[in-house]
Amino acid sequence: MRPEPPDPPTHSSGPTVHSPTHSSGPAVHSPTHSSGPTVHSRGLRSHLHLTRGSLDLDVEISAEPGEVVGVLGPNGGGKTTSVLALAGVLAAGAEGRIAVDGEVWDDGRHVLPPEQRHVGLMLADPLLFPNLRAVDNVAYGPRSRGVRRREALERAAVELERVGLGEQATARPRELSSGQAARVALARALAGDPALLLLDEPLSALDPDTRARTRSDLARRLAAYEGVTVLVTHDPLDALTLADRLVFIESGRVTQTGSPAEVLREPRSPYVATVVGLNLYASEGDSHGHARTGTGAVVVTTDPTEGPVWTAFSPSAVSLHRREPEGSPRNTWPLRIRDVTLHGQSARVGLTGTIDLTAEVTLESIATLGLHVGQHVWAAVKATEVRTYPR
Missing domain, CATH: 3.40.50.300 (P-loop containing nucleotide triphosphate hydrolases)
Known part of the structure; x- marks a missing residue:
C-alpha cells in the first residue's frame, strides 16, 4: 500500500495545489479571499x-x-x-x-x-x-x-x-x-x-x-x-x-x-452538422426552391431561401434503391457506398458521388438490398424533407 499523502496545511495564509503522487493532480483549489481587481459582472x-x-x-x-x-x-x-x-x-x-x-x-x-x-x-x-x-x-x-x-x-x-x-x-x-x-x-x-x-x-x-x-x-x-x-x-x-x-x-x-x-434546428458548419446528425451543405438558393451545392449538385426544397444558404436534411429522410426510383422524390442521385456503420437496430450508410451524404436505414433494408461498401445505389430525398436557411 502506498503511504497516505501528508495532511494539507491547516492555515489559510498561503493556499497550495496538492496532488496525489501518482498523477499531476486531480483538482485546482483556491483561497477563500479575492486576489485580483473586480468588475461589475457575475458569472x-x-x-x-x-x-x-x-x-x-x-x-x-x-x-x-x-x-x-x-x-x-x-x-x-x-x-x-x-x-x-x-x-x-x-x-x-x-x-x-x-x-x-x-x-x-x-x-x-x-x-x-x-x-x-x-x-x-x-x-x-x-x-x-x-x-x-x-x-x-x-x-x-x-x-x-x-x-x-x-x-x-x-x-x-x-x-x-x-x-x-x-x-x-x-x-x-x-x-x-x-x-x-x-x-x-x-x-x-x-x-x-x-x-x-x-x-x-x-x-x-x-x-x-x-x-x-x-x-x-x-x-x-x-x-x-x-x-x-x-x-x-x-x-x-x-x-x-x-x-x-x-x-x-x-x-x-x-x-x-x-x-x-x-x-x-440550424447547424452552421459541417462539423456541427455531424455532431447533431444532419446532412448539411453550403449552397446558393433561388426563388424556385433549388439550392446548388459547391460540387454542382442541386437539391430541391419546398421551402426556398434565396442567396447564400445552408441546405439540410436528416439521414433518416434518405431512402436507398438499387435502381433509379420512380414516383414523387424530386431529389435523386446515383452514388457509391463509402462505409456502413451499425447503430443499434439501424445502420448509417455513407455515400459519395455528385453529393456526399449519410443515410440512416434499418438493418432489414441492409439485408434486403444487399448493401455493401463499393456498391452503386440510388439515393432519394423528398423535397418536403429539405430545409434551407441563410448562411
Whole structure:
C-alpha cells in the first residue's frame, strides 16, 4: 500500500495545489479571499487570445451563474487549450481577459495563478487517492485550503450525499465502480464551492450503461450548482442533455453558439452538422426552391431561401434503391457506398458521388438490398424533407 499523502496545511495564509503522487493532480483549489481587481459582472466573461504550437486561439466564452456551457469541436480545434487558460495553466494572451464573478483572473498583464483561482476540475480519469476513503478524497480539497479536518469531512459527507454516494463514504477507490469513482471526483471538485467548474470529458472513460446512469446523476447535481460550468465533450448526447448553451470551436475560432434546440434546428458548419446528425451543405438558393451545392449538385426544397444558404436534411429522410426510383422524390442521385456503420437496430450508410451524404436505414433494408461498401445505389430525398436557411 502506498503511504497516505501528508495532511494539507491547516492555515489559510498561503493556499497550495496538492496532488496525489501518482498523477499531476486531480483538482485546482483556491483561497477563500479575492486576489485580483473586480468588475461589475457575475458569472464568466472570457476572451482567450493565445498561440499554442500551431494553434491560434481567439474565442470568447461567457456564461451566467448556474449556466452549463458545452464546448465541442474536432481534435486540435482549441477545446483543451481553452480549459487550460480558464484554469490558469496557460495565460489568456496579451489581448485576453478572464473574469469570474466580478474578479479579474487574467487581464493580459496580471495573471492569477491556478492555486488562487476559485476553480473545480473534473477529468475523464477520476485521479482518486487509492489509499484514502471516498470521504477523505472529497475532503482533501477543502483541507488543502486550510479548512479544519472535522469541518472538511462534514463538507465532504454532504457532497457525497448530493451525488448519491453517502453510503459509500468509507469505501476505498478499488471498492467503487467506475461510475461511482466519477461521482466521487465530481463531489471533490464541488467540495470547495468553486465559482467555476471545469469538466473535461468527464464521462468518456465509462462504458455506455455506466455513462448513461452517471450522466443522469451529473445532470441532477449540476442543476443545483450555482456557479458556472464549462463542459468539454466529444459526445453529442452529453452536450445536448447537460448543457444550457453550446459553443463550437474549430481551428481556434467559435463557429457557432446557441441553445441545443437552436443548434439542432440550424447547424452552421459541417462539423456541427455531424455532431447533431444532419446532412448539411453550403449552397446558393433561388426563388424556385433549388439550392446548388459547391460540387454542382442541386437539391430541391419546398421551402426556398434565396442567396447564400445552408441546405439540410436528416439521414433518416434518405431512402436507398438499387435502381433509379420512380414516383414523387424530386431529389435523386446515383452514388457509391463509402462505409456502413451499425447503430443499434439501424445502420448509417455513407455515400459519395455528385453529393456526399449519410443515410440512416434499418438493418432489414441492409439485408434486403444487399448493401455493401463499393456498391452503386440510388439515393432519394423528398423535397418536403429539405430545409434551407441563410448562411
